[in-house]
Amino acid sequence: MSNQAVIFEELEAAGGKRIGVARLNTPRSMNALSLEMIHLLKPRLDQWAxxxxxxxVWLEGEGDKALCAGGDIVALxxxxxxPRSDSRSASEGDTFFTDEYxxxxQIHTYPKPFIVWGNGLVIGGxxxxxxxxxxxxxxxxxxxxxxxxxxGLYPDVGAGWFLNKMPGRTGLFLGLTGARMNGADAIFTGLADRFIRHDMRDEVKQALQQSDFGDEAHGAVSKVLRRFEAGSREAMPQSVVREHFDVIQALTDGDSLMEVVDNLGQYAGEDPWLIKAVKTVAAASPASMTLTWQHYHNTLHDSLSQVFDKELRISKRSLKMGEFAEGVRALLIDxxxxxxxxxxxxxxxxPEWIDRFFMES
Structure with a gap:
């Protein structure tokens, strides 16, 4: 197996076309997104475009455990x-967030069908x-x-865009609690489009190779995925977010973060998924909770590019304010x-400390 952080190949398809395949290739770290990966992906995607x-284009992760379990936060x-040295005066963290976003x-605005096989962990980055x-x-x-x-961070990578587009206040709930979702939840909340059994992946690729990527390339891809989804319905789990939608709406019905957190703390039900979400809130960074609340509301009517601009500002500040470093230390270093x-x-x-994250430099 190649040691390169991203493996690229091109599959022959009908009509003289090819499918560009990019495979994140650091399975030991659950394909955590590194600056090296980003610098490999960006020019190749430009080339394929x-x-x-x-x-x-098809994006997947090496192994069966993860597409990508987040950014390489240990490197951050x-x-x-x-300490900074003269040869390392520029912040690698600033570069990471800039290039990651x-x-x-680039993927959001890609001019060709961009298929993402989101098997296993799909976390953060x-x-x-x-x-x-x-x-x-x-x-x-x-x-x-x-x-x-x-x-000690906040939901980024465009979360101000996609959390606000979820049904009701489920996006706010998921941002504040970090609750894990299954594939059915991803479809219900608008984060995914199709549910297909993982053991069908190679068959899906082969079917795409036989497709005509002409003027209706997006439709050709949808036709293939629709067919395999129809054969996967029995494997699809129940959506816990859909099941608990009314409860989530009630818990997040507050005019301030304090009200919502109080609601969560008073949850007296017995559902293990909701209990775990409430416990996460109790242990989370209060500053991060505040950032998440404000960013969610500040981006309600923003365009995608405006969201990324705001997130770059907040993330660069996060590298300097200490909360993010402390959170990583406690979870992954010590x-x-x-x-x-x-x-x-x-x-x-x-509030003045929080305001510094949102200030234009």
């Missing part, structure tokens, strides 16, 4: 905590990659989440699971 012989931690936007695809496929193994509040958050409670969060 300009090549008339490429009829469609090193950048946040190691450019890649996400992985969801940023999948959300922009024109044809987003999930499987019986898919697990989707935006758990950034637990590491693994003591005892983060010392900047503000111990929501009541103690300083």
């Amino acid at each position: 300009a090549d008339d012989a490429i009829g469609a 931690y090193r950048d946040m905590t190691e 450019e890649l996400d936007y 992985g969801l940023g990659l999948m959300s922009g695809g024109s044809h987003r496929v999930v499987t019986e193994h898919t697990r989707v989440a935006m758990p950034e509040v637990s590491i 693994k003591d699971l005892k983060p010392r958050w900047h503000f111990p409670t929501l009541e103690s969060v300083d």
Whole structure:
């Protein structure tokens, strides 16, 4: 197997066309998105977009466990905590977020069918990659989440765009709790388009190779995916988000973050998925919860490009403010699971400190 972080190949298709395949290839880290991966993907996607012989692009992850389990936050931690040298004066974190969001936007606006096979973990930065695809496929193994509040960050990678487009206030709930969703949830919330069994992946590729990527390339892809989805219905789980929609609406019905968090804390039901979500809120960074609340409401009417512009500003600030570094330390570096958050409670969060994240430089 190649050691390259992203493996590229081109599959022969009907009519002299080809399908460009990109496979994230760091399975030991659950294909965590690194700066190296980003710098491999962006130019190749540009090349395929300009090549008339490429009829469609397919993105997947190596192995059966993950498309991508998030950004390489351990590398970001090193950048946040190691002393700067003259040869390393520029922040690698700034570069990472800038280039990551450019890649996400590139996928959102891609001029050809962009199929994402979202099997296994699709977390954080992985969801940023999948959300922009024109044809987003999930499987019986898919697990989707935006758990950034637990590491002192906030839902980014375009989350201000896609969380606001979810039914009701489910996007707000998922951003504040980091709750994991299955493939059926991803379809219900608008994060995915098709549910297909994972063991059909190679058959789907073969069927696409026999498709005509002419003037109706998007329709040709949809026709193939629709056929395989029809044969996968028995494997599709129940959507827990759909099942608990009314409860989620009630829990998030508040005029302030404090009201919503109080509602969550008073949940007295017995559903294990909701209980776990409530426990996550209790341990999350109060500053991150506040950032998430404000960003969600600030981007309600924004365009996609406006959302990414705002998120780049917030994320660059996050590299310098200490909360993100502390969250990563507690979860992944020292693994003591005892983060010392900047503000111990929501009541103690300083609004002026939060405002600094949103200020234009």
